[in-house]
Amino acid sequence: MMKKYLTYITLLGAPLFWGQNKTIEKTAYQESWLQEKQGNEALAFDADLQLSDAEIALDKKIFQIRKQFISETEAKKVSLYNSSFTEIKPMIEKSKLFEIFQTMPKGGLLHTHSGGITDVKWVISAARKYQECYVYDQKDNDQFITGQLVFFEKGKVPNGFVSLDKKLSSDPGFEKQLQELLTLKRDNLCSYTDYWIEFEKRFKRISMLLPYRPFFKEYYLKGFQELIEDKVQHVEIRFIFDELYDFKNGKYPLTTSITDLQDVVKEIQKSDPQFSLKLIYSSFKFLDTENIDKQLEMAFELKKSFPDMITGFDLVADEAAGHSISFFEKNWIKLKELNKKYGMEMPLFLHAGESNSIFNENVLDIALLDNKRIGHGLNLIYFPKTMEQIRKQNKLVEVSPLSNQILGYVSDLRNHPARVLLSNGVQCSINSDDPSVYGYTGLSYDFWVAMVYWELDLRALKKLVFNSVNYSSLNDNEKKKAITYLNQQWNDFVQKTNQKLN
Numbered sequence: 001m002m003k004k005y006l007t008y009i010t011l012l013g014a015p016l017f018w019g020q021n022k023t024i025e026k027t028a029y030q031e032s033w034l035q036e037k038q039g040n041e042a043l044a045f046d047a048d049l050q051l052s053d054a055e056i057a058l059d060k061k062i063f064q065i066r067k068q069f070i071s072e073t074e075a076k077k078v079s080l081y082n083s084s085f086t087e088i089k090p091m092i093e094k095s096k097l098f099e100i101f102q103t104m105p106k107g108g109l110l111h112t113h114s115g116g117i118t119d120v121k122w123v124i125s126a127a128r129k130y131q132e133c134y135v136y137d138q139k140d141n142d143q144f145i146t147g148q149l150v151f152f153e154k155g156k157v158p159n160g161f162v163s164l165d166k167k168l169s170s171d172p173g174f175e176k177q178l179q180e181l182l183t184l185k186r187d188n189l190c191s192y193t194d195y196w197i198e199f200e201k202r203f204k205r206i207s208m209l210l211p212y213r214p215f216f217k218e219y220y221l222k223g224f225q226e227l228i229e230d231k232v233q234h235v236e237i238r239f240i241f242d243e244l245y246d247f248k249n250g251k252y253p254l255t256t257s258i259t260d261l262q263d264v265v266k267e268i269q270k271s272d273p274q275f276s277l278k279l280i281y282s283s284f285k286f287l288d289t290e291n292i293d294k295q296l297e298m299a300f301e302l303k304k305s306f307p308d309m310i311t312g313f314d315l316v317a318d319e320a321a322g323h324s325i326s327f328f329e330k331n332w333i334k335l336k337e338l339n340k341k342y343g344m345e346m347p348l349f350l351h352a353g354e355s356n357s358i359f360n361e362n363v364l365d366i367a368l369l370d371n372k373r374i375g376h377g378l379n380l381i382y383f384p385k386t387m388e389q390i391r392k393q394n395k396l397v398e399v400s401p402l403s404n405q406i407l408g409y410v411s412d413l414r415n416h417p418a419r420v421l422l423s424n425g426v427q428c429s430i431n432s433d434d435p436s437v438y439g440y441t442g443l444s445y446d447f448w449v450a451m452v453y454w455e456l457d458l459r460a461l462k463k464l465v466f467n468s469v470n471y472s473s474l475n476d477n478e479k480k481k482a483i484t485y486l487n488q489q490w491n492d493f494v495q496k497t498n499q500k501l502n
């Protein structure tokens, strides 16, 4: 009998033998192979995280649901990997996975922008309630563009503007048309779009709507409610400061935006006491160094008055069109002086590497500056030394998968560069960037695509969620409370979802 066994091993190799008796030692090759596998796994961003038994059980169930979803799409011959978000959105919404993600606590949304937060359908319905809201319904010119929404005093309405409410009532197709003008979609992955031109038009269309003080408050209240509904407990906005106004008092100082937002947060906290908000003062990469100096001074002035609200500084806009980060070298030296002058730190949260080109070298600056988190960092993987430095410096990359697809940086989401970052141990979080412009609300869609296309397990998802609080700009005390709350929510989610999926 023994001899027969040995013959089997010699002829057919070890696996057959292991099946019969697991205590038998592995071959040297198998041993090396396992070491190779474990060596790779040890480098991953979530290698330090251990799942509980309940989490392991849930992970298996969720992965099974994912597997089933993939085979269903294959059976239906759905081209999942060559479809745009717009094409598969209805399918996502119907999926069991989406239902699970909607109930999953998300922690914080670390990367979003003022003007890109609240559902466009709501924006239209709320704006039409104001008699003083008008829409431009003529062809684009130097001053205004079609679909631009503006508040005017009676008798001061320029030519080409019509009452929004009257226009919506008299023209049944206009609401849909306006929705399209306020959102940016990639209908499919092949057609040509001048993404950034179209993207910036969306912001221009509501740019004069948001600073109207009564609307401003309503907008953020609704935006935060949508996020809470999607289990987001903390938000950090790249905030472009604008003077709020109304027709009774004219313009308000910049600080009014902050005090009004604090009022909105207090209102929200009556029902959701865990909710918190931070603002990252944002200016533009296309401005010159003198202007950025002024912007930095302004950011420090606001932080002096609201140290708990203003937590950092960023420069936004199309990186291909604006100045490089190193162009602002003198400003970054000035920033250090201002840190001393004001006796407070103003960390940077720069957008860098939102590009597919190696000629965009903005990620190099991130390794040199006091820059806590990186917006996008898509081309970081082409700069291996910098990628390693950023990993060692423990700086987080804010990843926005859907934004990256809609703005044309990634088509097949399986090839998103974040996968390389995650497997190399660079910390990341999941973000929605400008969900209202992309025609959705919440963070569940971004988690859905990350999980389905990047084959993430529950350990990776948990790490991404907890990163969004651990790398937030909450102060130590706030962070401690936020983590306690998130832990409770997470454990509750694991328990309930395990029960539901039994």
Ligand SMILES: [Zn+2]
Residues within 6 Å of the ligand: 111, 112, 113, 351, 375, 433
């Ligand atoms: Zn952004």
